[in-house]
Amino acid sequence: MPAGLVALALGSFGIGLTEFVIAGLLPQVGRSLSVSEAAAGWLISGYALTVAVGAMVVTAATAALPRKPVLVGLVALFVVGNLLSAVAPNYPVMLGGRVVAALCHGSFFGLGSLVARRMVAPERASRAVAVMFAGLTVANVLGVPFGALVGERWGWRATFWAITCIGVVAAVAIAVFVPGWAGAVNRRPPPGSGTVTGRTDGLRGQLRAFRSGQVWLTLAATALGYGGMFGAFSYLAYTFTEVTGFSSTDVAWLLVVYGSGLVIGNVAGGRAADRNRDLTLIVSLAGLGATLAAFGLLAASPVASVVLVFLTGVFGFASVPGMITRVTDHAHGVPLAASANVSASNVGNALGAWLGGLAISTGLGYTAPLYVGAVIVLTGLAVMTVAARRSDRSGPGSVPDLGLAQDPASADRR
Structure with a gap:
């Protein structure tokens, strides 16, 4: 495995920590900064909204720049954001730090996925993306x-200091181990690399890629797949405690079970997508929809709930590597499409969480988000099926080799 992929995975690990860690710290942060629960909640929702918008804006602004230094710069921005959070004397600075850190999120995963797949042979592209997303x-x-x-042992600020240090190490690792040619723009790769150089793409050229119906179908399937899973995930704690009968202290380990499913699904989905991408996406979405529906029916059973929350994680993330490589292939490798995929997932998250909450508020019960999620995911499955059929009719070779893959042998020589 190229060291550059490990460096990208370390960066994604740090960014992922920033996104998820705040959930366990909200009570401490709220008390320390003297803000209400609702205001503290904006440290989560503000981050998510910034990711959705920032992914497109930052990627568009850096489109003409070499991707390796941009990735290093994005991680540096992440470090600054978490440093602000660590030293924040008041709530506005804390929220500002979250926003600054979120600006790097979408672009890092969008650009990083393009760089990751350049470091391996074409037939391992989805697996390379999966390695990066493993973090x-x-x-x-x-x-x-x-x-x-x-946070409990040393205070919530210590958590952000630790994440800041992880960011510094990730930035150095990317600068040292990610080869320059993997992130080069408008420059022919070294002789003998076997790589075809993609065309030059300014902002207008990148926007032109969105004329492709396949790009929009893939983005829609991404948003719906994520939306269904997140709509259910957002209210799992209520389902476990109010329907299944678990105690509130059990929720933490149940979420670890879910997260373990994400890890396995990511790896398995990347491998499967390299063999047959569209089939993998269809199977993963179908599996997720069926799992959420079964979860709704069997939520009262503790054993079934543990198994099904694990499978939700597996099927929920199995589609991620394939969705990213699919949208970038059909968008001719432009970075804006990869970042748009991240934005689409965050839009889906917001939609799913809103619809799940709406179902509960109308009196449908704490299993309702699971059924709502299943319907959303199955809608995504229908979109993905249409996309796959249209792609099959366009014939083999419809997505050209755009220099997104690099012979690993040539990587080892550099």
């Missing part, structure tokens, strides 16, 4: 308990 899935498992443990 995010591990952070999902460890984020909340890590934040709670460090």
Whole structure:
């Protein structure tokens, strides 16, 4: 495995920690900064909204720049944001630190996925993306308990100091181990690399990629897949305690079970997508929809709930590597499309959480978000099926080799 992929995974781990760790720290942060629960909640929702918007804006602004230094700069921005959070004397500075850190999130995963797949052979592209996203899935498992443990022992500021240090190490690792040619723009790769150089893409050229119906279908499937999963996930604590009968202290380890499923689904989905991408996406969405529906029916059973929350994680993240490589392939490798995929997932998260909450507020009960999530995911499955059929009709070779892959042998020589 190229060291550059490990460096990108470390960056995604740090960014993932920043996103998830705050959930376990909200009570401490709220008391320390003397703000209400609702205001403290904006440290989560403000981050998510910034990711959705910042992914597109930052990527568009850096489109013409070499991707390796941009990635290093994005991690540096992440470090600054978490440093602000660590030293924040008041709530506005804390919120500002969260916003600054969130600005790097979408662009890092968008650009990082393009750089990651350049470091491996074409047939391993989705697996390379999965390696980078492994950091995010591990952070999902460890984020909340890590934040709670460090925060309880040394205070919530220590958590952000630790994440800041992780960011510094990640920035150095990316600068040292990610090869320059993997993130080069408008420059022919070294002779003998076997890589075809993609075309030059300014902002207008990148926007032109969104004329593709396949790009929009993939983005829609991404938003719906994420939205269904997150709509259910947002209210799992209520489902576990109010329907299944678990205690509130059990929720932490149940979320670790869910996060473990994310890790496994990410790895398995990346491998499967390299063999048959569209089939993998269809199976993962179908599996997620069926799992959420079964979860709603069997939520009263503790054993079934543990198994099904694990499978929710597995199927929920199995589609991620394939969705990213699919949208970038059909968008001719432009970075804005990769970042748009991240934005689409965050829009889906917001939609799913809103619809799940709406279902509860109308009196449908704490299993309602699971059924709502299943409907959303199955809608995404229908979109993905249409996309796959249209892609099949366009014939083989419809997505050209755009220099997104790099012979690992040539990587080893550099």
